[in-house]
Amino acid sequence: MQTVGQGTVDDLIADAEAAGYAATPRLITDWVTQGLIDKPKLRPLGRGRGSNKALYPDNQRKLFVALLAHRKTVRNISNLAKIPVAIWVYYGDEYVPLAQAKRAFRTWLGDYRASHERAEWSAREMLGQLDNPEATPKARRRLRRTLAHIAYTGELDLIALEDAASEVFQPRISPILRAVGPPGACITVEVMINLIQARLTAAKLVKDDRATDIQLRQARQAQIIERAQYDALQPQFAVQAGPVLADWFKPVTFEEKVNTCCVDLLTMIGLHLRNQ
Secondary structure, X not given: OOOOOOEOHHHHHHHHHHXXXXXXXXXXXXXXXXXXXXXXXXXEOOOOOOEEEEEEOHHHHHHHHHHHHHHOOOOOHHHHHHHHHHHHHHHOOOOOOHHHHHHHHHHHHHXXXXXXXXXXXXXXXXXXHHOOOOOOHHHHHHHHHHHHHHHHHOOOOHHHHHHHHHHHHOOOOOOOOOOEOOOOOOEOHHHHHHHHHHHHHHHHHHHOOOOOHHHXXXXXXXXXXXXXXXXXXXXXXXXXXXOOOHHHHOOOOHHHHHHHHHHHHHHHHHHHHHHO
């Protein structure tokens, strides 16, 4: 997109109209509060003379129009909030400053209109990773309800989760723990439960605005490294996994990285805390 330079709230509204979207000063204020766009830079005149209209950086003007475009196809603010977080992770503070990313991260976590939908998606995803052809439909339903409850409420009954997960992942009693996936990317019940615990721990920290800048930057770096490592090893994983598990180890598109960015950040923050 062509550089447009800094602009006032009037310029943002003009940008929206030029792109075919409607925008109001109230929408812009709300999106600043939610972290979708950053706070503008104030321009005081000095000596009690008030100030000129605040300025939004060039990158924020572009982001504003991009968010308006995405708003046409998303169902809730949660999906929009993932975009500035992903830009901060993969492009850095020049495009989205950390303070803005933190507000957007909390918006993503606190969007209760999306919480049921996200809980069900999370449950289906984890059930797919833990599923076993020998598991009964009743066991699958129990695990899905347990996972959805955890994702929605943030409350973890560890014994209930372990029982429900084991009943699906390893329905037959065996001294050998079942592991699925290629070497270096094996999935076990213990691995999944550790991930859930890590995400819950991090979610509480972020919701309470207690995640430090250092923790967030460390998590971003870890996420970038892990994604790069997966991209490099993905062809090998796909071959080793075989046709049955091929869908688990597909190439990850940038759109998919954006969609999972906030969950990935929670995971990295939580795992770092557990390893301290």
